[in-house]
Amino acid sequence: MRSLPNRVVRGWQRCLPGLLVITLLLPACTESPALRGMDLSGVDWGRDFTLVSHQRPPVSTEAFRGKVLILFFGYTHCPDICGPTLAKLAALQKELGPEAEHVQVLFVTIDPERDTPEQLRRFVPQFDPRFIGLTGTPEEIAAAAREYKVGYMSHPGSRTASSIIQHSGNVFVKDQRGRPRSLFANETPVVDMAHDVQLLLKSEMR
Template sequence: MTRLQKGLWAAVAVAALGAGGLAVTVSRAPEVATSGASSVAAEFELTGHDGVVRTEEDFRGKWTLVFFGFTNCPDICPTTLAEIAQVMDDLGPQAGAVQPLFISVDSDRDTPMELAEYVPQFHPSILGLAGTPEQIEAAAASFKIFYERVPEEAAPDGYTMGHASQVFLFDPDGGFVRLYGNGTPAPEITADLRARIDAHG
């Protein structure tokens, strides 16, 4: 499937700011609220699709884009990954200052091997991360994101995953910077990243 085909898939989740916190509409799941942005952190120990165990410390020194999803996701995940791929292409030489991460919330199906077949189709710079149910739960808790297994007869293995649809941005010191809501156009993300990279020096 081409990037153009992926890009034609309409995103069905819309991130919105809600009173008292950040509210998101997730694929096949109810709207939920996360806690305040000040409590968001990137803390994890997961296995990359290259077979290497990674923690958040491995990405210090780079701006980090983080998105949660799963390989059997029919719409939000491929659309967002295609947008991130476009951002990395558009950044040109500045792309070296950015590391995109795709963390799977589907620990039963998404092994590092599965991610190795899926993630590089979008862009070689995106790193897929997989883990045990306990590792994924711990990572999601640090990011304050929602996900759940949702029964669906028509889906592979009879279930899909509801999950938060924002893209997180962390600075080179690992500090949380902002969320890009689902559907944020690639040019808008690129422009924001360019300004931050330039300002950071």
């Protein structure tokens, strides 16, 4: 995995406070000793959306009621966190064992111009064939990202295969009733992710 140039890192650090505004947008969250991720219970955002899957048909997050839904926003040309995060989510599925059949991972691109269904189909199943990649129009992607408080910013200039998009790297977890419940930071270990997912699978937390 190649590292970002110093100028990009400096730019990312300048943008970080604005891109990670999610930490300032959680006044409705409660603190729960049970969950190891950030408890999102009670937030008034994270509603359903519909995008095109890497298998072409439109997919709505509402279709996964009855499963724990895990969402990660990134892009296939990402030089740093996206691949490792998807690998971590694949490790999570292995950690869950048979319980993984009650979990669905969605990878939502923030780079719809390059991440066509074909590109997502080449990329996403490499990590786990059960994962679903989602894309759409730039407007649809922007609306979904806003709904989940995801910040992203494209580098100015031409959109080439090496273009970098700076973005927040949180992973969102929704319970079987479609409610946001937990948020994992990039450094959250797999064991803590598994703890929260299993907790949501076993009980209806109210």
